[in-house]
Amino acid sequence: MIEVIVNGVRTEISNEMNVKEVIKELKYRKKGFALALNGTFVALSTYETTIIRDNDSIEILAPVQGG
Amino acid sequence: MTKLIEQSRNTWEIGGKTLSSRLLIGSALYPSPANMEDAIKTSGAQIVTVALRRQAAAEGTGNNFWNIIKSLGIEVLPNTAGCHSAKEAITTAQMAREVFGTNWIKLEVIGDQYNLQPDPFETLKAAEVLIKEGFEVFPYTTDDLVVAKRLADVGCKIIMPWGSMIGSGKGLMNPDNLIAIRKQFPELKLIIDAGIGKPSHATQAMELGYDGVLLNSAIALAQDPVKMANAFRCAVEAGRLGYESGTMQQREFASPSTPTVGTPFWHQFK
Numbered sequence: 001m002i003e004v005i006v007n008g009v010r011t012e013i014s015n016e017m018n019v020k021e022v023i024k025e026l027k028y029r030k031k032g033f034a035l036a037l038n039g040t041f042v043a044l045s046t047y048e049t050t051i052i053r054d055n056d057s058i059e060i061l062a063p064v065q066g067g
Numbered sequence: 068m069t070k071l072i073e074q075s076r077n078t079w080e081i082g083g084k085t086l087s088s089r090l091l092i093g094s095a096l097y098p099s100p101a102n103m104e105d106a107i108k109t110s111g112a113q114i115v116t117v118a119l120r121r122q123a124a125a126e127g128t129g130n131n132f133w134n135i136i137k138s139l140g141i142e143v144l145p146n147t148a149g150c151h152s153a154k155e156a157i158t159t160a161q162m163a164r165e166v167f168g169t170n171w172i173k174l175e176v177i178g179d180q181y182n183l184q185p186d187p188f189e190t191l192k193a194a195e196v197l198i199k200e201g202f203e204v205f206p207y208t209t210d211d212l213v214v215a216k217r218l219a220d221v222g223c224k225i226i227m228p229w230g231s232m233i234g235s236g237k238g239l240m241n242p243d244n245l246i247a248i249r250k251q252f253p254e255l256k257l258i259i260d261a262g263i264g265k266p267s268h269a270t271q272a273m274e275l276g277y278d279g280v281l282l283n284s285a286i287a288l289a290q291d292p293v294k295m296a297n298a299f300r301c302a303v304e305a306g307r308l309g310y311e312s313g314t315m316q317q318r319e320f321a322s323p324s325t326p327t328v329g330t331p332f333w334h335q336f337k
Contacts, residue, residue: 007121026124032133033122034162039154041161059121061162063133065103066118066146067093067233067283 002054019047022058033062079278081225081256082171082203084142086113089273090303091144091258093283094136097292104135106286110296114142116173116281118149119163144205146173153192160197172197173227173260173281174206183233187214195221207260210244212251219255226252227260227281230272234284236264239271249276266295266302273306274314 001012006026013025019035019042035042036059042050052058078085092112097103107115117136136143145163150156153176160172174193178186185208194204198221208214210228218226228248231237239245240262249257259272260281269280280303289295 007123028122028124029130032130032166034119034166036158036162039158041158041165043161044165061119061159061166062122062130063136063166064118064120065093065095065097065132066116066148067095 004052004055005057007058007060013052016051016053019050019052022052023047023060028060029062033060035060081114081278082142082205086142088113088300088303089279089307090269090299091116091260091279091281092286092296093281094132095283096287100132100135102292103287104139106292106296107139107141109293109300110286111300112141114144114281115139116144116146116283117167118146119159119166142171143167143169144171144173145169147175147193148177150176151178151186151189152176153189153196156189156193157196160193160202161200164202170201171203171205174204185209185229187211187217190214191217191221194218194223198222205258210241210248212244212247215248215252215255219252223255225256225258227258229261230259230268231262233261235262236285237262238264238268239275242271242275245272245275245277266298269299269302270306270309273303274309276310279303 002015003010003012013022037050038057078087079089088111090110090112091114092107092110093116094103097106115136145167147156147159150159156174156176163172164170174190174197176186176189176193178184187208190206190208194206197204204223205225205227206218206223207227208218215226215228228245231240256278258279258281259277263269263280263282263285265285272280286292286295286299
């Protein structure tokens with residue numbers, strides 16, 4: 001197991017894996033959001049080649065009301 | 068009469084789009100999603116602002132809202148609200164571009180929590196990067212002429228000075244500053260963003276020659292948001308018509324409007 005921070009919450013995932021696998025393991029929706037890793041945007045097209053490692057911080061954001 | 072009303076709906080261009088409404092509306096703070104939808108439709112706005120926030124796992128957060136917004140068929144302007152640095156704003160803008168499928172970004176970098184005043188230095192840094200990355204940047208800024216100039220220098224074609232503090236409803240704090248920006252940058256699209264509280268504030272902004280008005284709280288927090296949306300629609304159109312008509316020059320003294328020639332009887336009793 002490794003520990004990552006997902007939307008500000010410490011979370012365990014089974015091991016190092018790519019973004020697409022993390023999304024599936026954490027049971028997030030498959031679309032309708034955007035993701036940043038350690039403060040840097042990760043494009044959808046690179047989910048499978050971007051590896052999440054121990055202590056990484058992930059932000060998963062979705063549309064909400066805004067002014 | 069209809070023709071006169073139509074005159075205020077002449078099309079204009081912003082960010083590569085041709086629009087007829089000059090009212091930009093926010094999607095937050097409404098009593099309900101249905102009320103938001105009705106208010107946006109009634110306002111006639113063709114640009115609605117939206118945001119990004121953390122999504123909870125396995126939940127539909129954002130979906131219902133986003134489906135309503137998409138069904139409206141109007142332009143979406145994502146914001147970077149809550150960002151306090153250029154880096155945060157740039158990342159948020161990149162995420163917004165992917166989620167919302169638009170290169171438009173309302174660039175908002177807050178410099179002070181007390182009055183939510185935009186940070187001009189970080190805003191400028193972010194604007195420069197985002198423009199190079201192909202974004203159409205709508206920067207939220209203060210009514211500072213030099214900041215507007217710097218933003219134009221890095222390539223901003225749109226600038227959005229505040230009327231007053233976000234959510235304050237105080238109207239236009241410094242009309243003279245806003246006039247100076249308008250006069251110095253006739254080629255830029257200028258939108259008053261934040262601080263509008265009443266329809267008359269929107270009319271005043273439009274009478275100054277601003278291209279549009281962006282507001283949220285004034286409609287969403289009204290006792291009847293849908294009716295207020297209609298009021299703002301009329302106010303923005305009235306202000307634009309007033310600007311295009313050319314207002315009269317102010318005078319220092321009274322000047323009768325009724326002809327003085329042929330004034331009747333009372334003069335004979337002097």
